[in-house]
Amino acid sequence: MxxxxxxxxxxxxxxxxxxxxxxxxxxxxxxxxxxxxxxxxxxxxxxxxxxxxxxxxxxxxxxxxxxxxxxxxxxxxxxxxxxxxxxxxxxxxxxxxxxxxxxxxxxxxxxxxxxxxxxxxxxxxxxxxxxxxxxxxxxxxxxxxxxxxxxxxxxxxxxxxxxxxxxxxxxxxxLPPREVSAGLAEMLKHGLIWDADFACWCQEHAQGLLALEPEALEYGLEKGCAVKAKVVSQDEKENGLRAILNLGHTIGHAIEAIAGYGTLLHGEAISIGMVGSAMLGVRLGADPSLVQETRAMLQSLRLPVVLPRELETDAIMSAMMHDKKFKEGSITFVVPLSIGQVEIRKDIPASLVREIVEQLKEV
Amino acid sequence: MxxxxxxxxxxxxxxxxxxxxxxxxxxxxxxxxxxxxxxxxxxxxxxxxxxxxxxxxxxxxxxxxxxxxxxxxxxxxxxxxxxxxxxxxxxxxxxxxxxxxxxxxxxxxxxxxxxxxxxxxxxxxxxxxxxxxxxxxxxxxxxxxxxxxxxxxxxxxxxxxxxxxxxxxxxxxxLPPREVSAGLAEMLKHGLIWDADFACWCQEHAQGLLALEPEALEYGLEKGCAVKAKVVSQDEKENGLRAILNLGHTIGHAIEAIAGYGTLLHGEAISIGMVGSAMLGVRLGADPSLVQETRAMLQSLRLPVVLPRELETDAIMSAMMHDKKFKEGSITFVVPLSIGQVEIRKDIPASLVREIVEQLKEV
Structure with missing residues (x-):
């Protein structure tokens, strides 16, 4: 234990x-x-x-x-x-x-x-x-x-x-398989924001995790919780660092709301959101392989990486404006620099986010 | 200022x-x-x-x-x-x-x-x-x-x-006169729990306060706020000392709820409650003059000191059981020792409180 x-x-x-x-x-x-x-x-x-x-x-x-x-x-x-x-x-x-x-x-x-x-x-x-x-x-x-x-x-x-x-x-x-995958999205997220080795471990042990093997689960949950605990200890009330836990959530929350809560599972929505974040990272200077690497990790956990076409971009953008991460007129985004490393950007123009949302609909 | x-x-x-x-x-x-x-x-x-x-x-x-x-x-x-x-x-x-x-x-x-x-x-x-x-x-x-x-x-x-x-x-x-009096009940309360001189000052300056004379008001509000600020600084989340601010509130909240919120003003309800607390104090050893002194101070501010007969004792007792001050089976009461001095008692039996409620109905 x-x-x-x-x-x-x-x-x-x-x-x-x-x-x-x-x-x-x-x-x-x-x-x-x-x-x-x-x-x-x-x-x-x-x-x-x-x-x-x-x-x-x-x-x-x-x-x-x-x-x-x-x-x-x-x-x-x-x-x-x-x-x-x-x-x-x-x-x-x-x-x-x-x-x-x-x-x-x-x-x-x-x-x-x-x-x-x-x-x-x-x-x-x-x-x-x-x-x-x-x-x-x-x-x-x-x-x-x-x-x-x-x-x-x-x-x-x-x-x-x-x-x-x-x-x-x-x-x-x-747990039903779809919820297992959705849950593993948050586990992988903890690797993506903090610990590249752990992100790779999730991909390598995807089969064991999906099969709910106890050892894999205990290790993965403990690692995931440990990242979370460390971040929260440093910034309980989200005045700074803690925002990195929101990787994929700015877009994720918006598409979850637009699809209707429960249509897309939270983990599925942030899976798509994390692909969007990787795309944004590349636009802002990260290595172009970042998108493909992120997608592959998510897909190994049987998570969606493409935004359903029927979700309207206007509605998603409007939902994002109501999100808590919209502060004083600009959108705050957690932007990956590479696997395991992110930065918080408060200056992301809405027009760029709109382009990313469109790009996420392309298979 | x-x-x-x-x-x-x-x-x-x-x-x-x-x-x-x-x-x-x-x-x-x-x-x-x-x-x-x-x-x-x-x-x-x-x-x-x-x-x-x-x-x-x-x-x-x-x-x-x-x-x-x-x-x-x-x-x-x-x-x-x-x-x-x-x-x-x-x-x-x-x-x-x-x-x-x-x-x-x-x-x-x-x-x-x-x-x-x-x-x-x-x-x-x-x-x-x-x-x-x-x-x-x-x-x-x-x-x-x-x-x-x-x-x-x-x-x-x-x-x-x-x-x-x-x-x-x-x-x-x-402010209408009835609300002025009801507000002064809380001001006087700050004297009753902490500062006998201030309680006496309220009684002596009752006419000026009721007439809303600016100097009297500024002094009284500043003194009242100062007591509150001091207590809160020492115990923000009411783990101990802060409970003294609830003088008169255990009975007060119950009669306010039973009368129907708004029928008795909050200050009026706690005025009656503070008389009840003084009665309880006397039962527990305070000088018998405490009840009359408390009543006189409240009456100088044109506040009610008798519980309306139509409010049923059973209903009041039942409302008290739902109050936040009811913890682990016994009722917590702020009990005056003398004007300006109180103690927190967690061991007040419901039967004694019932007697006080009955006594409060006697003119």
Whole structure:
């Protein structure tokens, strides 16, 4: 089993990655000093709950914890203000107090929703992340939580660090292949922004990762989380460095919104976005091979690298203008210099981005 | 003009109290380094906006700021999730980015609502408080922001410190008498918890305060804000000391909720609550004169000191159980030892509180 620590002073917390961790959840709650007098709320989704919720509540009950559960419909639509309100209602009706916690058992949607509920319920209570997707190795570390607004994704949110992250890789074995690939997009991203060797490792071990081999998964998740933890420790609130984690996300978020949340998976959208970033990198001076290398890595993980023609460029550009990365009139982009190395550029003209969006539609 | 600083390290901020400050808002925005490239949103309410909104936007426009305004209906009902969503929609449609700010021009409702919008929009942008009520001298300092849930007040919120607080006492001159008294309840509270001399000063200068005499107001607000600033500096997130600011609020919030938000003004509800706290103090050993002294001070400010009989004790007790101050099974109370001195007690049995609630109904 691997253990990492996200170093944030008083708000530091551990990430445990391994097999059979769900059965030990009660012990981890105890270790982090969560109160046995107060009720704890577990949020899960309709796909995850039937598989793992009982195992978790049993482990907590055996350790003497009083839990309540709230199951939301699986999918991005649950990251809405109305579902958020239902969660808060459940928390109040369940009698959660300031010593209570909210746990996310599920993927990024559940983590973001439960995390924002924990961040805002009574001005903030404790939060536990138990990710059950590969994609969530990214979202469960770093404290970014939030919900969507009909006009743009993640517009409402907070920075709220978890008490602990429990990553039981056994829960990944039931993931459908398309979600496996989408999750690996974020894993590879951590290599692309920080560690060329790790990016190459992802490509070389693509078969093992896609087949969900435990050793490959544990290594890849630990490496991915370690990059994330390092970046977050240096810049918790995204005043600078942390923005590199957004590689592929400026275009990715826009196409995800335009396609309709959930049509393209988040990882698929940022896969296309990372190809766009590589194209931008080449326009700004990187070696032209960068685009082909990036594409090959993504394709080894069975990810899309071409933007569907039916997504209109105007609509994508307009969605980008509403993105949080649009600041004071210019678009901020994470631009790759080479595999494993990126820079943050705040001066990318919209006209150049439009050209890239067009270029991304060419097979 | 008085200037105070809330000392919170990187998040320290100034409070300016004086006459004619609204006309100088642009200069204060500049001084705090707010961006002239990004749009700024001003939230006000239907009572305040007709009186002061133009003055504020003109001052900001003259300094080169681009502002948008959003006016909500006056009253506690605007602290709802649906109005919050409207504010976020306005922020997105107005193109607010991470360098933008949200300003509250109004009383506590506008401050809490706009503050929570600023805390959660794009995971937090800058926030300016321009209080226009006496009551808001309390709520505008300290960073507690939030909205109500139908089941309980202030259940959804954050700690989000403002960039600056601009307190233009000229805006207080239009307050209706009932709101003046209700605001003075919080001013007196700052004396009751911290500074017996200031509590006596409030009683002695009650006529001047009720008549809104500028010198009395400036002195009282500065003293009140200073107590608040000192307490918040020592305990920003209410892990200990800060709870003393809740004197009268445990019972006060419950009766405010039961009466229906807005039926009893917040200051009126906590006035009754502070009498209850004094009764509790006496039960726990304080000098019996404490109840009469507290009552006399509140009555000098024309505040209610008796609980209306029609408010049912059962309903009040049940509302208290949902309050944030109910932690791990026991009720937390701020209990006065004498005028100017309180202690935090976490062990108050519900049966004793019930007796106090009954006693509060006796004239």
């Amino acid at each position: 691997g253990t990492l620590t996200v170093e944030l002073g008083e708000r530091s917390y551990p990430i445990y990655i391994g097999q059979g961790l769900l059965e030990k959840a009660g012990a981890y709650f105890e270790q982090r000093g969560l109160s046995k007098k107060s009720p704890h709320l577990i949020i899960s989704d309709s796909n995850t709950a039937p598989l793992y919720l009982n195992k978790l509540t049993e482990s907590l009950a055996n350790a003497g914890y009083n839990t309540l559960t709230f199951v939301v419909e699986a999918g991005e639509k649950s990251k809405s203000l109305s579902v958020y309100e239902e969660v808060i209602t459940a928390a109040i009706e369940g009698g959660l107090d300031r010593s209570s916690s909210i746990t996310a058992l599920g993927g990024g949607v559940v983590g973001d929703l439960a995390g924002f509920a924990a961040a805002s319920y009574m001005r903030g209570i404790r939060f536990v992340q138990i990710p059950t997707t590969i994609l969530a190795h990214d979202s469960s570390v770093g404290g970014k939580v939030g919900i969507n607004h009909p006009l743009a994704k993640n517009m409402i949110g907070a920075f709220h660090q978890p008490e602990l992250v429990l990553y039981d890789v056994d829960t990944l074995l039931t | 008085g200037t105070l600083t809330v000392e919170l390290g990187e998040r320290s901020y100034p409070i300016y109290i004086g006459q004619g400050l609204l006309e100088k808002a642009g200069a204060y925005f500049e001084q705090r380094g707010l961006s002239k490239k990004s749009p700024h949103l001003i939230i006000s309410d239907s009572n305040t906006a007709p009186l002061y909104l133009n003055k504020l936007t003109e001052s900001l426009a003259n300094a080169g700021y681009n502002t948008l305004t959003f006016v909500v209906e006056a009253g506690e009902k605007s602290k709802s999730l649906s109005v919050y969503e409207e504010v976020i929609t306005a922020a997105i449609e107005g193109g607010l980015d991470r360098s933008s700010s949200i300003t509250a021009l109004g009383g506590g409702v506008v401050g809490d609502l706009a503050g929570f919008a600023a805390a959660s929009y794009m995971r937090g942008i800058r926030f300016v408080q321009i209080p226009t009520t006496i009551l808001a001298h309390d709520s505008s300092v300290g960073g507690k922001v939030g909205i109500n849930h139908p089941l309980a007040k202030n259940m959804i919120g954050a700690f989000h410190q403002p960039e600056l607080v601009l307190y233009d006492v000229d805006t207080l001159l239009t």
